[in-house]
Amino acid sequence: MKRLKRQFEAYSGIILDLDGVIWVGKKPILEAVEAVKELRTYGKKVLFVTNNSTRSRKDYEKRLRNLGLKVSIEEIMNSGYATALLLKERYGGGKAYVVGEKGLIGELEGQGLLVIHKDECWENGADFVVVGMDRSFDYWKIATAMRAIRQGALFIATNADKTFPSEKGLLPGAGTMVAAISTASGKEPDIVVGKPSRHIFEMAIRKLNLRKEETLVIGDRIDTDIEGAHKAGIKSLLILTGVTSREEVEKSKIKPDFILNSMKELFV
């Protein structure tokens, strides 16, 4: 039987990135799936965290279950859910104009926010303008968002990823929508929730009901996972199964606390 390496024993909670750690695109990383199962036998709490806000947590639950991981929806946090939790926690509730897709709208409504339509926002403004990835993004959504922000609505971005890879090649990410609305409204977002911001990790800690010292972030990207963990004050482990190479780590100013070639190496 495997044994968890001593340096990882202290962590009761593991925050796991998905793309580059559990799968690469559509291809699962089987040794990572096995490692997650193994971590659970040691009683570790696991939370999967992703910047994607278009898919629902239910979708991820299904995909992870198809890999043989018995996860519940409560073990998944996407940036839409994290945004909804943050707005509920910090402001109680309010009227939100959403530039985003169904997944995001569902999460916001799930936390009791009132999602308003374009016409209603144009007439009466909103408490929040929430901006995520939106394949129905258009001119009048920018115009409506800029108007509400200029009238005082808080400008919230689920994340600032400029692009994302797809089967069609690179496509515009939430950060592109955020840039357009920033330019038109003359202001940067008040809050960016997703990595590399600290907020999504702080919501994750809260969700795990653990202290920072008890938690470890595992991810494949220095500029999102590791940087975000640093900002949130959480220890981090870089896995080299994704986009970052060992040479890139050496050049980077931001250093993870641990580096492993594979999730397998969590164990001896």
Place this chain on the structure above:
Amino acid sequence: MKRLKRQFEAYSGIILDLDGVIWVGKKPILEAVEAVKELRTYGKKVLFVTNNSTRSRKDYEKRLRNLGLKVSIEEIMNSGYATALLLKERYGGGKAYVVGEKGLIGELEGQGLLVIHKDECWENGADFVVVGMDRSFDYWKIATAMRAIRQGALFIATNADKTFPSEKGLLPGAGTMVAAISTASGKEPDIVVGKPSRHIFEMAIRKLNLRKEETLVIGDRIDTDIEGAHKAGIKSLLILTGVTSREEVEKSKIKPDFILNSMKELFV
């Protein structure tokens, strides 16, 4: 009879801004209209220059004629026309994917450019991605533009105005579209044609068939008209009938060569 002030006698060509100089929104500035008529009696060549690319030059011709100014379409330069002239002059021609409205497409086709559709651009790329104000702007236009730019198309912006005033209030300008496409493509425009860039003024000089020293730019904005004239090496006159006050001129690093309260003061 009026007499042109001595300091303005040397200029054979006058490049005139429209909004803030000839009208403010829908309201004409009658003394400016009279001044333009007067300038013509002295044999001065006049060219009206605007950053707007959605309306056609024909529209401006009509509007100016309604004020009693007998102008021809050849005396009007909007940023769409200037972009078309620049691309023709510098590159001869080529395939252009256009994020913009009919006015811009018409100008490009008028100078012999081949304007291609989204599907054609997605499949085979383009020589130029030309971005202007576009009220039909949407996600897939951004995706198509970013793809072509990342594959090597030149990225041309008609202008970079972030917003513009309308009867509905402030609306997103071409600069908002440019910001979205810049973010997604990971690059700034190769050429910005409109003010405060020098290009639109250089095309204006060429159109007037005069030398820089023989030409004067008259405008109401330091950050567009006067800055653009500086960059192009053309003398400039700030008129205080638009957005800039005398206090703002004093604070500004960029100084016009002349300042007048009204176009009337061109004469004694």
